[in-house]
Amino acid sequence: MTLKLQSVTACYRNRSVFTGLTLPEIPAGALVAVVGPNAVGKSTLLKSIAGLLPIAGTMTFAGENLAAMTAHHRIRRVGYLPQPLPQAIPLVAYETVFSACRSARGDWSREETELAIEEIFDTLGIRQLALRRLSEMSGGQRQMVGLAQVLVRQTPLMLLDEPTSALDLHWQLNVLNAVRDATSRTGSIALVASHDLNLALRYCDQVLVLSPGGQAVLGTPAQVLTPELLARTYGIEARIEQCSRGHPIVLADRPLSASVN
Structure with a gap:
């Protein structure tokens, strides 16, 4: 199970961000830090892989063409956490995570779904938020609930756009420990966009450095930094x-x- 990008061209707001981007295969179990300066294309890359932006070229995951996946199949294969925080809606956290899980894992029984939700709330250390409304939470708390919505689905590919941006150091470590555990335990692949180079390097085994002009380098920290x-x-x-x-x-x-x- 690998992620492969070949000759990918992507645009954002009519501006070309990548042209002919090709990367080495990303293997199962890899946790990849996606780093680079502002406006270099980190979010565009993750959105393209998630199927939210049109591309030219080829993106395959486990031999499947990502661009050709149906929405129903994609939601079971790809978990995407956008950069904007979850909205401060009046629903309680448990309801939002339950809904996200059921939308992707209709094959699970209610008991399996509830067990998965309890486990992810415990893993992230947010059980105390389960019955609180998102409208009553801080930005950092809503970010943790958004991550729970992604992790609970247990997708083999996770795309996380700055998942620690609203968090203090304690919760940043919680998040990256949870993502690292998920990739190691299940063999899933996670791409994590981040501005914190040292935090990313502490947890990620590969680094994708995006440079101005659409250049990209992927490898271990020792290889590319x-x-x-x-x-x-x-x-x-x-x-x-x-x-x-x-x-x-x-x-x-x-x-x-x-x-x-």
Whole structure:
């Protein structure tokens, strides 16, 4: 079960974001950080894979053409968390997660559905939110409920657009631990767009770096993260060091002149 993109061209608001984008195959069980500066195309890429934007080229998952999937089949195969937070509606969290689960997993009994919901609320540490209305929650709490709506469906492909943007450090770690566990346990693939390079590197085994001009590099952190790439992508002078546990850390020293990009 792999994700493969070949010669993909995608546009957003009549502007070409990628032209002929081809990536190495992403294997089962991979947790991939999608990083890059603002407006480089992280959200566009995830929306394209999710089937929300038209593309030219080929996107396949487990040998299936993603663009040709019916909506019913796609919702069982692909879980997508958009960047905007879930709306502050008067429904309680349990109802919204139950509805998301039933829409994708009609083959589950009510008992199986309820068990899956309880497990994901416990995994994310949000059981106390189950009977609270989204209209009474903070943005971060609604973001956790939105993630629960994706994870509870147990799709083999997850596309998460900045899932930690509204969260403090404790909940950021909760989220990434849960996603890491899901990919390791089930062999699913997760692409996680993030602006926090070091947090992403701590949990992700591959990094997809999107650079201005539609360029993309995919590989392990050791393979793709170099001072030269960071200068070209972010316009910064930076170093890649290792923490005491051997994880890579990006240390940004200073901005470079605009001419670098």
